[in-house]
Amino acid sequence: xxxxxxQQFYRxxxxxxxxxxxxxxxxxxxxxxxxxxxxxxxALSLLPQGSDVPAHRVINRKGEMAPEHVFGSCDYxxxxxxxxxxCFSADGTVDLATCQWQPxxx
DNA sequence: GTGATGACGTCTT
DNA sequence: CAAGACGCCATCA
Numbered sequence: 001x002x003x004x005x006x007q008q009f010y011r012x013x014x015x016x017x018x019x020x021x022x023x024x025x026x027x028x029x030x031x032x033x034x035x036x037x038x039x040x041x042x043a044l045s046l047l048p049q050g051s052d053v054p055a056h057r058v059i060n061r062k063g064e065m066a067p068e069h070v071f072g073s074c075d076y077x078x079x080x081x082x083x084x085x086x087c088f089s090a091d092g093t094v095d096l097a098t099c100q101w102q103p104x105x106x
Numbered sequence: 107g108t109g110a111t112g113a114c115g116t117c118t119t
Numbered sequence: 120c121a122a123g124a125c126g127c128c129a130t131c132a
Contacts, residue, residue, distance in 0.1 A: 005129080024115070025115045028115080029115095033127075033128095034115080034116075035115070035125090035126050036128075037114040038112065038114050038128085039112090039114090039128055039129070041112070042111090042113075042114095042129065043129080044113060045130095046129085046130080060115090061114070064113090
């Protein structure tokens, strides 16, 4: 199968365990493309809500989540993360120090 | 068919 | 230490 970068990104995001979050750069690096963080975000933006890819678990390096027009509501993504046990900082950002996904390959 | 854009991150000056 | 430029590739106009 023509393994497009997007397909590899989706596959990596799909491996994120519940209660953990990952950053774009992390997904890109695990997929074998350390400089393609931008494509990760763009790829996730094309994902339908019913996809097998938990795009709400993927956030930027700062722990901030996507703008409203991506999921429909910025609070919606935060709600899903809270439902999975993700911790947030007083800044309204995700506490990467506690909930960032740590791949076994590390 | 060409040009510009985009959930970002890392390297260099 | 901080700010700026580059990279990467698919989708939209």
